[in-house]
Amino acid sequence: MRTLAETLPKEELFHSGHPLCPGCPGGMMLRWITKTLGKNSICSMAATCMALPAMVYPHSLEIPCLYIAMAPSPAGITGVSAAIKILKRKGRIPADRKISVFALAGDGSAGDIGMASLSGAAERNDDGIFFCFDNEAYMNTGIQRSSSTPRFSWTTSTIKGKPEKKKDLPRIMAAHDIPYVATVSVAYPDDFVRKLEKARDMEPGFKYLHVHSPCPTGWRFPESKTIEIARLAVETGLWILYEVDHGSLKVNFRPEKRRPIEDYLRPQGRFRELSQKDIQSIQDRIDNRWRDMRN
Ligand SMILES: Cc1ncc(C[n+]2csc(CCOP(=O)(O)OP(=O)(O)O)c2C)c(N)n1
Numbered sequence: 001m002r003t004l005a006e007t008l009p010k011e012e013l014f015h016s017g018h019p020l021c022p023g024c025p026g027g028m029m030l031r032w033i034t035k036t037l038g039k040n041s042i043c044s045m046a047a048t049c050m051a052l053p054a055m056v057y058p059h060s061l062e063i064p065c066l067y068i069a070m071a072p073s074p075a076g077i078t079g080v081s082a083a084i085k086i087l088k089r090k091g092r093i094p095a096d097r098k099i100s101v102f103a104l105a106g107d108g109s110a111g112d113i114g115m116a117s118l119s120g121a122a123e124r125n126d127d128g129i130f131f132c133f134d135n136e137a138y139m140n141t142g143i144q145r146s147s148s149t150p151r152f153s154w155t156t157s158t159i160k161g162k163p164e165k166k167k168d169l170p171r172i173m174a175a176h177d178i179p180y181v182a183t184v185s186v187a188y189p190d191d192f193v194r195k196l197e198k199a200r201d202m203e204p205g206f207k208y209l210h211v212h213s214p215c216p217t218g219w220r221f222p223e224s225k226t227i228e229i230a231r232l233a234v235e236t237g238l239w240i241l242y243e244v245d246h247g248s249l250k251v252n253f254r255p256e257k258r259r260p261i262e263d264y265l266r267p268q269g270r271f272r273e274l275s276q277k278d279i280q281s282i283q284d285r286i287d288n289r290w291r292d293m294r295n
Contacts, residue, residue: 004193042064045104105133118173136213182243186226241253
């Protein structure tokens with residue numbers, strides 16, 4: 001079987017020297033996205049850590065980007081894909097040219113500030129791929145809690161741990177009945193790229209990919225451990241890799257024996273204050289969720 005490195009184009013459209021933090025999973029994600037979607041793509045970029053390679057000079061992202069406010073990155077998909085349609089109709093660009101339109105936003109944009117815009121673009125089934133880079137807080141402005149921050153997690157605005165639960169954005173997006181929703185992880189690149197290729201090659205419509213993105217800076221773990229933490233999230237069953245293809249749900253990876261959630265929580269400084277009771281309550285939630293995912 002060919003490895004991912006053999007399958008993807010050699011050409012790099014995301015370059016080294018970028019301003020992302022050491023150990024940031026966003027660098028890997030941007031490489032896979034740009035290699036899979038190619039030069040003929042346009043990004044609608046919200047204010048997020050991911051915008052830094054696109055806007056800080058010299059740019060490390062070699063594809064056209066609209067750098068727009070936090071809320072309207074999904075509306076960027078709407079506008080750009082409508083413009084492409086009109087330009088094709090007028091013959092200004094070849095009708096058969098495949099141009100991938102995508103939006104990139106953090107969990108704060110996608111789940112909080114831009115949620116109405118995201119829901120609107122999904123309900124209209126506008127043509128593009130939306131990536132939620134979920135590092136579970138507003139990282140770019142100093143690690144403030146978002147609706148995607150998990151319960152009990154330390155952030156600079158929840159210094160005693162966040163009392164509320166994490167919003168389940170992929171499930172909310174699946175409820176929009178769009179052609180494709182998938183959860184992905186930077187520790188599973190083959191699964192990531194396969195799902196992205198599927199979204200790219202599908203009929204026009206709104207596709208949503210939710211990227212679990214461990215952040216060494218905000219989650220308080222050493223920068224060499226990003227992939228390890230990402231893998232532990234999947235092996236403990238906390239982060240479930242699944243896809244909803246035209247309404248049909250499929251779990252893509254079922255750990256043979258789920259590791260205890262403590263293995264994932266303990267290496268992260270943001271969960272340092274958790275009691276055994278808190279840990280057990282997280283374990284119970286995971287067990288319940290897997291019961292729902294039996295089929
Ligand atoms: C409406 C609005 N509020 C606040 C900001 C300031 N701001 C810029 S980036 C950012 C953090 C974004 O967090 P998230 O969307 O989770 O992405 P991350 O930085 O974690 O990648 C904030 C709050 C903004 N640009 N616009």
